[in-house]
Amino acid sequence: MSLRGIRSSGSLPRSPSSAHRPAVDLSLEPIERGEDLSPYVPDLVRRVRRLAPRCVILVKVTVYDAAFEALLSAGLPVVNERIPFPGTGQQVNFRSAFARALRKGQRFARGQAKTNADG
Numbered sequence: 001m002s003l004r005g006i007r008s009s010g011s012l013p014r015s016p017s018s019a020h021r022p023a024v025d026l027s028l029e030p031i032e033r034g035e036d037l038s039p040y041v042p043d044l045v046r047r048v049r050r051l052a053p054r055c056v057i058l059v060k061v062t063v064y065d066a067a068f069e070a071l072l073s074a075g076l077p078v079v080n081e082r083i084p085f086p087g088t089g090q091q092v093n094f095r096s097a098f099a100r101a102l103r104k105g106q107r108f109a110r111g112q113a114k115t116n117a118d119g
Contacts, residue, residue, distance in 0.1 A: 022051060024044070024047055024048055024051070026040050026041075026044055026063050026066070026067065027040040027043075027044075028043075037062060037063065037065075037066035037067070038066055040066075041066055041067050041070045042070070044067055044070075044071075045067075045070050045071060045074045045076070048071065048076055049074060049076065053076070053077065054077060054105070054108060054109035055077045055078075055079055055104075055105035055106075055108040055109055056071055056076050056077060056078040056079065056105075057078075057079045057081070057083070057098070057101045057102070057105055058071075058078065058079070058081075058082075058083065059083050059085065059094075059098070060083070060084070060085040061082050061083070061084055061085070064081075064082045064083065065082075068080070077105075077108045079101045079104045079105050079108065080104070081097055081100055081101040081104060082097070083097040083098055083101060084097065
């Protein structure tokens with residue numbers, strides 16, 4: 001399931017400004033389970049950089065592990081929170097981790113956090 005699928009499934013918390021939070025998938029093409037994600041990271045960094053986000057929240061632990069350092073090194077305001085994919089019984093963990101990430105991201109957006117470690 002893509003991030004757009006997660007949003008339409010109702011797993012993401014509802015917010016009046018959620019329309020202003022674009023979901024960006026790691027790859028524009030489907031990725032096979034267990035596939036090395038690192039080749040997709042440079043394009044993700046380019047696409048995210050073009051959006052000039054106030055904060056970046058990575059969903060799925062394997063995506064976080066593959067992309068966090070690259071986004072951080074690119075100077076993007078990436079939130080330091082490993083969020084599990086909301087499937088196979090992880091919905092409760094997803095919701096709590098995503099809520100923490102949103103709080104951290106709000107501090108980025110308001111300029112209250114200087115680095116991702118401040119969240």
